[in-house]
Amino acid sequence: MEVIDTIVVQNSEVEAKETAVSSLDTDKSKAEFIWTQEATWHLVNTRLEMDQAFDQPVCKKKKLWEMVAEKVNLKLRESEVTDFTVKAYECDLKWRNMLATYRKNAERAKRLGAASVHWEFFKAMHEVLGKTREEIEAQRQAKLSGTRVGKAIASKRFTPILPTPPATAPPCPAKPPQDVLQLYMELQERKMNMWAQQRALEERKVEAINNLAQAISSLAQNSRSQMQKDDH
Numbered sequence: 001m002e003v004i005d006t007i008v009v010q011n012s013e014v015e016a017k018e019t020a021v022s023s024l025d026t027d028k029s030k031a032e033f034i035w036t037q038e039a040t041w042h043l044v045n046t047r048l049e050m051d052q053a054f055d056q057p058v059c060k061k062k063k064l065w066e067m068v069a070e071k072v073n074l075k076l077r078e079s080e081v082t083d084f085t086v087k088a089y090e091c092d093l094k095w096r097n098m099l100a101t102y103r104k105n106a107e108r109a110k111r112l113g114a115a116s117v118h119w120e121f122f123k124a125m126h127e128v129l130g131k132t133r134e135e136i137e138a139q140r141q142a143k144l145s146g147t148r149v150g151k152a153i154a155s156k157r158f159t160p161i162l163p164t165p166p167a168t169a170p171p172c173p174a175k176p177p178q179d180v181l182q183l184y185m186e187l188q189e190r191k192m193n194m195w196a197q198q199r200a201l202e203e204r205k206v207e208a209i210n211n212l213a214q215a216i217s218s219l220a221q222n223s224r225s226q227m228q229k230d231d232h
Contacts, residue, residue: 033086035094042075043068044121047095048128065092098125106130 035043046068047054053064065088073085102125105117109126 033084033090038079039072039076039086040094040098040121042072043091043094044098044124046071046075047091048124051128061092062088065089102126102129 033039050064050068053059054061069086069088069091072091076086098121101119102122105119105122106126109117109122
């Protein structure tokens with residue numbers, strides 16, 4: 001009996017250890033990714049590098065975020081910062097939160113100047129996200145001026161073909177077209193007809209209620225008269 005008891009105790013200890021290890025593995029698998037400063041910088045740099053891809057009118061954002069997560073995980077593995085891997089939806093959510101913070105700081109920079117913003121990621125994000133259309137066009141023209149086509153345009157050895165403008169621009173109509181006026185009049189007439197029908201319906205309802213009240217009153221009077229005759 002003593003040997004059996006010893007075996008039972010050992011088995012229970014082994015099962016307890018296995019349960020503890022499995023619970024640790026489960027907790028580790030369910031642990032959320034912690035955004036350190038280095039991981040956040042990897043996300044910012046990767047997302048800004050792919051900003052043109054995200055700006056395309058037709059693109060699969062889910063696929064792009066998977067690419068972002070893959071690049072961030074690769075950089076983290078190279079630096080041996082953490083054993084955890086970040087998911088695509090975690091990158092998307094983190095970037096949305098950072099965009100909200102960036103917009104608040106951008107408004108502050110407009111009101112009080114760029115020196116009033118001390119957020120460490122603002123400058124890198126503002127260089128890409130804060131550009132106006134005029135700045136983007138100016139940069140495109142500057143890049144074009146260094147190419148062979150740009151130099152040809154500057155030296156007037158190349159004449160771009162521009163669309164021929166129309167001889168005379170069509171005058172703006174001072175009055176709305178006749179069909180628009182006709183449509184407006186028809187709509188107003190329909191509204192008037194609907195209003196008249198609704199009013200007639202309400203009048204019929206009132207008349208029916210009055211007739212019913214008169215019928216009930218007449219019926220009550222007849223009943224009283226009949227009762228009085230029966231008493232006599």
